[in-house]
Structures are given as C-alpha cells and as structure tokens.
Amino acid sequence: MSDLTRQSAATLASAIARKEVSSEEVTRAHLDRIAQVDERVHAFLHVDRESSIARAREVDQQLAKGELSSPLAGVPIALKDLLATKGVPTTCGSRILEGWRPPYNATIVDKLNAAGVVSLGKTNMDEFAMGSSTEHSGYGPTQNPWDLERIPGGSGGGSAAAVASFESPMAIGTDTGGSIRQPAALTGTVGVKPTYGGVSRYGIVALASSLDQAGPCARDVMDTALLHTVIGGHDPRDSTSINKPVPDVVAAALNADVRGMKIGVIKQLKGEGFQAGVLERFNQSIEILIELGAEVIEVSCPHFEYALGAYYLILPSEASSNLARFDGMRFGIREDDGKNRSVEEVMSATREKGFGAEVKRRIMLGTYALSSGYYDAYYGQAQRIRTLITRDFADAFSHVDVLVSPTAPTTAFKIGEKLDDPLAMYLNDIATIPVNLAGNCAMSLPIGRAPEDGLPVGLQIIAPPMADHLLYQVGSALESALADRWGGLLISEAPTL
Amino acid sequence: MTQGGIDAEQVKHLGKLARLELSPEEVADYTLQLEQILGAITSISAVAADHIPPTSHPIPMENVYREDIAVRGLEINDFARAAPSFEDDRFRVPRILGEPG
C-alpha cells in the first residue's frame, strides 16, 4: 500500500484486518511522519515512540489470535491532552500540570484500548480548553498545516492539526463551545460534538461540566462515524451520560441521502460578522443540498444573539469551580519558596505561576458571576437564556430535520492577530456555542476554500439531541457531492509539509 | 459594587477568593479586560426572563445512583509520587492559617 499516512482510518483498518499490513507498520509510518513534520506543526505535546510501537505489536498479536473484532483495530490515534491517560503525561496544555501522570484512564481511553486503537501521543490545546486558537497553550501554539503562520483553531488545535497534517488518521477532541468543530473548519477536516451525555466525560478534565463533550476528529465522515461508535455509549461512572445505545452513525454515513429532508438555515448565523468568502462557500453548499433533493428553508432563532453572553457567564462560573482543585497540594506543581509560607499563600502562588492569563481571566470572571449579590443577574440569568436557546432549537426542529450554518465566522487568522483582544477571540465561537448550551449534536464538514485567502471553510450541521445519525447522513451526502466536484477530499489540496 | 462595571478593589478581592496571587500590573490589566468583557456579556440582562426556568442540565435526567458496594480504589504508590510532598503515608501541606469554611 502506498503512503500509509495518506489513507483513511477505514482503509487502514481493512488492510490490517486482511493482514496486508500490520498495526506496527502503520504506527511506525505515522510516528515517522510526526518526526518529520511536527517540529513545524507542533500538534503534539507528548509522543513516546517505543511505547506506541510496543502497543501496536500487542494489537497485532491480539488480532492474530482473533481476540479483537473492532472496525478500527490497529489504527493509530492522537488524543487531546485533556484526557487522563494512565502513566502518560497529561498537561491539559497547562504548566500547572507539568509532569503529571494520571493513575487512571479516562473511560474513552479504555474503550479505545479495548478496540485495539493505538495512541500516538497527546495533542496540544489551549490551556484547560479555554480558547479558540491554541495560542493559550502553556507550551506554545500549534501551527495550521495549511499555513504555518496561522492558527489551527482551538481549543483542540493540536488534534485537528495532527489529522490535517497526516500525522494521525484520526484524533479525539473535546468541545465545550466549538473546540472540535471550529478547528475542523479551519483545517479542512471533520469534527463532531456528540449529543451531551453521548460520550463519557469520566477522565476528561472538566472545563464547564454542563457543556463539555468529547468527540471524534478525522479527515472524512465515515472515519468520524467509526470513531464515534467506538467512544460513544453509557458510562456508570458518569452520572450525566445517556443510558441508551449509540445511534447507528455508521449506517447513517452509508445512507448518504438527503432526498426529502428539510434543512434549516439559521438566520442569525449568516450575516454581519461573517467573512464574505465563508458565506460564499456556505451558500454554494446550500445549493448543492437543494440539488441533492433537500428542501432548504430559513429559520429564526431569535435568542442566539444572547448565546455568547450566556456562554461566557456559564463557562467561567463552572470552570472557576472545576479548576479550584489545582492548588499544588496533591498533584502538579507546587510553588513554595521554602520561607515558611502558609498553605493559603502557597496555593495562591502556585495558581498564579501555573495558570496562564486567559485561564486566570475566566476564573475571576466566573468567581464574580457566582458571587452573592451577582448570582441571579449573571449565572442565574445565563441559565434562563439557555432555556430560551433550547426552546429556539426545539421550535426550529419542529419545522426541519437539521439546521446548518457556517462553522466559524472567518477562516484561520494569523498567530498573534487576536491575542490581545479577548472579546474578538470569543467571537470565533458565535456559531458553535448555541449547540453546547442546548446539548444538541453538531458536525463541521469542509466545504471548500475561501476565495480571498484560499483557506478552508467549514459548514456546521446541527441535529436534535440524540439524533446524531442525522449529522452523518447529511454530512456524508454533502461530502460525497463535493468530493465528486473536487476529485477527492479538500484536505488533499493542503500544502505538502 | 456597580452592576456591569468592575473596579480594581473587586478584582483584588476576586483574586483572594480564587487563590490567585495577582501582581499590581495584572490587577490593572484584568480590571480593564473584565470590564470590557462584562460590558459585552451583560447584554443578556436585556432579555426579560424572570418567568423562564433556568437550565442546569441540558439533557433532562433524574435519579442516577450507584449501589452501596465498597470496592478497592487506588494504592498509595499510585498517587504518592505525583504528590508535591508526601510524608508518613499522608499528603504534606504547608501550615494552615484559617479555619475551614
């Protein structure tokens, strides 16, 4: 088989199953690719070559004995550094966890292991998943494989870049306000935020517990579907996980048919603030969907204009509480000058040293929003807006099967361009945030390159809670039609690294 | 304390509550930034939502429990090495000044 790193996960899995190639060979090929390009892309924070090869060998043995029957057995993966991996460094992109090796695995890591998927390493991210560009990582930014001077998106820029640069066929990300979808859009890859509760959060370091969800990243819809099936499902260790079977997303991906489907375009997510080239590609995709037999109508979600405000009150509030445990007492760094400082002082010094500016900003914002006297006007009000947004979605879904919008308002901007303007940075999430607030599922799919800068543009598909299969049905149809036009996937147009 | 606005004293107090040893420059910077952010965020107060129930869990679920069975958890070796300071099988922490909350 020619260049193993240019194959899809599905193709690799079949080849491994047919013993045309071993997991070890596939894993080595990807490790070599990482060694070749990651100095420039900086998608990875931790790679342990020997460990990955050893694991791949184990998987090959299990396959030989017929002990593994997963559709992704032997295929390598990159894991966002927000996932607890036993004995393997987990930093969450923060200096406060420098050197920490968790004593346990996240549930989805156990699932991936049981499925014979081989970890290549942990990927870079905005510190504690707070950001939209991966520039807030405590370990330096990740570069967009399409243009190394540009951001790959965030917070899961590392996972998206790893996939886009062919360092890994697939990756796990997490999405709290768009951290899987927006990087997918900016790197020309596919990313899905499953329905809230569809994938276990046990072992995923919490940012905003009522918004976080782990999800699959890959270069095409089918790979994403296969990965979604492996990681999804109920977990008794996560009280908020859905106790129902994972929707059959693979079958839906095969059934790439939108005939008779009703698709809604969200009025509030396509006007001012969106780059011209992004809207152009978006409108072209709408045309394609109509050509494919879907009925497209405009729907209004009037409370979406308040989504950003509600999100930037809820997230910091929950995060300020979730991040309180990082105090230098039980794990991670401790900043103690040995001059008999009190525990209060050592905690404060540790957090001051270990956390970056964006994290500190949000912790203070959250502490403020929850304070007595402010709770009702801020956190309380935000949770009420959330109800209104959920109702907007429910109302829209009473008229259509799925909703669509551009995933992000712009293409990838230059590294450093928005770093000094937190508010401008927050606006990147304007289209993705409402989905997390309501708990729905959504996918970002590459739909072309913006004419003005040649950079990837993504389209977001949104489905009702627990209807994740609809994402794959529509996504697959659109992907297929576009691939016909382009003669392949968009990612093949990315510059060679 | 003014609604929607935030001053340096408040930021210092927040730093204390959140156990962040902020430098004077940070206090000044964050005061400005938080003021900006709050200004944008508090547009949500324009929505008349007093009668709307708040959402604390996006997907409605109730009564999720675990049976009362004890299971062995971690061994000391699993976490002792990761601890910044561990002594006599316990986590060693610097001297405590205050009373618990």
Added chain:
Amino acid sequence: MTTGYQAVIAEFEPIIGLETHIELGTNSKMFCSCSAQFGGDPNTHVCPVCLGLPGSMPVVNRVAVESTIRMGLALNCSIAPWCRFARKNYFYPDMPKNYQISQYDEPLCSDGYLDVTVPTENGPGVFRVEIERVHMEEDTGKLLHAGGSGRIHGATHSLVDYNRAGIPLIEVVTKPILGTGELAPEIAKAYVSELRDLMRALGVSDVRMEEGSLRCDVNVSLNRQGEGWGTRTETKNVNSLRSVERAVRTEMVRQAEQLRLGERIILETRHFNEETGDTTSGRSKEEAEDYRYFPEPDLVPVAPSESWIKQLRGTLPEIPSVRRARLQNDWGISEFDMQSLVNAGALELIIASIDAGVQPSAARKWWTGELTRVANERDCELEELTVTPADIAQIEGLISEGVLTDKMARSVFEGLLDGEGNVAEVIDSRGLVVVNDDDLLVEAINQALSESPDIAEKIKSGKVAAAGAIVGAVMKSTKGQADAAKVRTLLLEQLGVKE
C-alpha cells in the same frame, strides 16, 4: 455559677439552634465506591473521585439517599419531590476539590419536628423542636497538625488523610428554638440525645460523638424581653451530650456578661473547651467566605417517587419515645425512673444487655448502679466505659453457673474498666477462680474456727446466726473466691449443726 445563671434567666431570653452532622454507616462513600469504614491505614480508602483528581466524577450512593429520606420521615419532614446537589466553593486542604458537594436551597427534607422530654418543676415536660432541613453532603479528610502542639496554631505543616473525604454526611438543622427559658441547656442536650437514639433506631449511623459520627454545633443568642433577637454565636467542638448542655449554659452566661457591660455580641464561631467548659473565640463570621453556591452540574436531580417514599416509610422502626413508654410499662418502673435512666445514657445499654440475655432487672441494676457510679467518678459517659452489654451478659451467665461470686464479678468489672482485657483475660490474670475444692474450704473453715473458738462454741450451742462471722473470715481468707452459701453449709456440717 447557679446564682449567676438564674440572674441571666431573669434578665434574658435565650434562643438556641442546633446543627448536627451525622456520618452514615454505609459500606461505600457518598459519591464513589471507596470503603466508608471507620479507621483504616491513612489514604487506603481513596480513588480518583474522592481524591478529586482531574477528570473524576461523582455518582450518588443510593443507600445514602434512602437513609436521608428515612431520617427525614422519622423527623416528620416533607420530602422534596425534586431537588439537586449544589457546590459549596471554598479552599481548604482537607477538601480535595476545594468545593464540597452539598445541598443549598433545595434540601431533600424540610419542615419537620422532634419532641424531646426534659424534667421540669412540674414533672417531665415535652418540648417540640422544629427541624428546618435535613440534607446530604460529603465529609472532608482528616488533618494532622504537625510541628507544634497538635493544634492548628503553631503548627509548621499539616498531614492529610483522605480516607474520610467523601463519606456521606447528613446535616440536620433546627429552626431557631424559642421559649426554652432556663431549660435551654437541658433541651439542647435532650434534643441531641433523642436525635441520636432515633438515628440508632433507624440503623443509619453509629452516631458516636467520640468517634465523630455525630457532630454538633450549638447556636446561642440572648435578647431582653420585648427586644429583637440578639446576635448569635456558633460553638463548635462540642463532643459529648454533657458538653452540649455545658456549652449552652456557658455561652448564655458569657453573652449576658458582655451585654451587661454594654458590649455587643459578634457573629462568630467559638470553640468549646472540654476541660474548662469555656468557649473561646474562633473565626469571625463577618469575614466569612462567599460560598458561591450553584447547582452541581456533574450530578442529576434527586426526584424520589411517591412509591419509593411510601416503601421507605414502611421501614421506619418504633420511635424511641414510643418504645420508652412501652418498656416503662413492661418493667413496671415510674416515668421518673425511666427519665433518670435516659438521662444517665443507660437506656440503649440496658436494652442491648437484655437482648444479649441479661434479666431486665439485673441489666438495670448494673447500668444505673455500679456503672453509673464509675462513670460519674471518671466524669465520662456510660458508653465510653470499657464494659459492654455483651460483657454483662457473660458475667451474669458465669454468676448463675456458679463460676463467679458477686464479689468476684465486681473484680471482673474493675478489670474490664481498667482496660485489662476481656472477661476471660481478666478472670485469668486476676486468678478469679471460685474455690470449689471442698478440702480447701474445710481447711479454711477449720483455720477460721481455730482462730475464733468462742464463736465455734456459740454455733454449737445453737446460735446458728453466729456462723456468719466464720463465713466472713473464710471469705476473707479466700479473697472472696469462695461461694458463701457453700462455706456456710460446710461449716455447719463440720460442726455437726443443723440449720
């Protein structure tokens, strides 16, 4: 002091409040499957959840919820049809997440009451204590303050054991208790005692104050008649029923003294000192942390169904006050006697002894007689003595078998109380074996007779009652290890005298 107290009562009205924390006796912790057993080597009952490791998540213990509902029902509370957990946010090293999962404005149980009986001038009086709420939360780890005296002040560092972190803790809060007047201290004590008995009857907790499975904070405020409520203080470290009573009394007197001097009472937390009976100032509550409560997003609401509550209601045991009335009747004792028994903390111990096979009258005799005397001498609670109902049952059994005499039994008790070991060990180490060897006894009898020939003559001449002196002498020489009745029989035989 009494005069001082009477003066306080004459001038002020007390308002008291009690916050009690009860550690449930579940197998596993509130939010994880670690063992909830008391003790255990440090940090051996821990996991990612109760250590608060990044990525860990809580899952609610069903039995803890059931126990809380049963407690609420037994306290005549309303059970919330829907409620949530909330996070109480503050930083402290014994709390791994630096927030405690608790309940805030949505407690599982609310608006109940507990009737307590206190002795008044007109006989026993029933006082209704209203319950504000009963809610669920998790316990913290244990801190050892090192490098100083063991107290937090002056320590150079602390060592933390998280075994206790996450154990289910149920908080019972009373509404402000009004109209207690001079009986405030007694009512406070009676309330905690009654609450404790109720928890035992429900089987939800060991409720041992000395082990910390029952903790009590006492709130006290004073106001002059006709004036508004005074500022309250909260007193912690109240570790026994006796201390509850003393703390209330002390605090009332202290506040009165301050108020008389024209000083104001500060809203603060105070510490009770077991030795002196005083309370000392702790942290001022006016600087208290803002806990920034919000609904716990990692847990879903608790919504007990009508049928579940009904099923749990069916499991409630006989209420202690009802049981007391029944026993009083069965034993044929007066209300006053029953009350004394309860006040001495003897009731549960007596019942346990009866369950172990001791006759009711014997059980009452031991616990309200000898053992109460010892407890008073040592200024401790009855249940703190190292004699258990099982011990009593064993001793009574040995007495009826003739293995121990009454006097020897007292020696065994002494040994048990001094911690010399269990019954068998004490008997062994003290050599408490009944002298049953007739030859030995006859020898001792003859010895005693030879020392008192005139008494021997008296007996032979028909004054059988004089035998008592010889029996006494023999008992003395055998260190009480002879059966007195048997000695008498042998003695008369020896002398050839008939009864």
